Amino acid sequence: MASLSTLAAGEQITFPRLQELLDLTAGNLSTHARKLEEAGYVQVEKAHRGRTPVTYLALTKQGRRAFEDYTEALRSVLGDPS
Numbered sequence: 001m002a003s004l005s006t007l008a009a010g011e012q013i014t015f016p017r018l019q020e021l022l023d024l025t026a027g028n029l030s031t032h033a034r035k036l037e038e039a040g041y042v043q044v045e046k047a048h049r050g051r052t053p054v055t056y057l058a059l060t061k062q063g064r065r066a067f068e069d070y071t072e073a074l075r076s077v078l079g080d081p082s
Contacts, residue, residue, distance in 0.1 A: 001067045004042065004059045012045065012056035033057060041066055 003021055007013060019029050036042035041063030045056045059067070 001036070001041065001059070001063065001070075004057060005064060005067050007058065009061075009064065010058070012058040015055040015057060018057055036063065039063075 003018060004013065015026075015029070015033075019026060022029065024032075033042055033044060037044050040060060043058045043060050045058075047054055047056065
């Protein structure tokens with residue numbers, strides 16, 4: 001969620017690039033992405049680049065809002081005035 005939240009609204013990242021950034025196995029990232037997609041937080045789009053399949057991930061509006069609420073709650077608990 002934190003990595004996806006750095007993307008501008010409407011931007012996507014490829015699965016392999018996110019996997020590289022997070023240093024996760026494909027299976028581990030796939031499991032997390034599936035759970036977040038089921039919750040409505042992440043949009044997963046499968047497409048083709050030429051003949052090569054590619055998977056894109058992006059935060060949904062609901063996911064972005066949920067992450068913002070979560071970080072706000074953390075700031076409140078930690079006493080961050082911002």
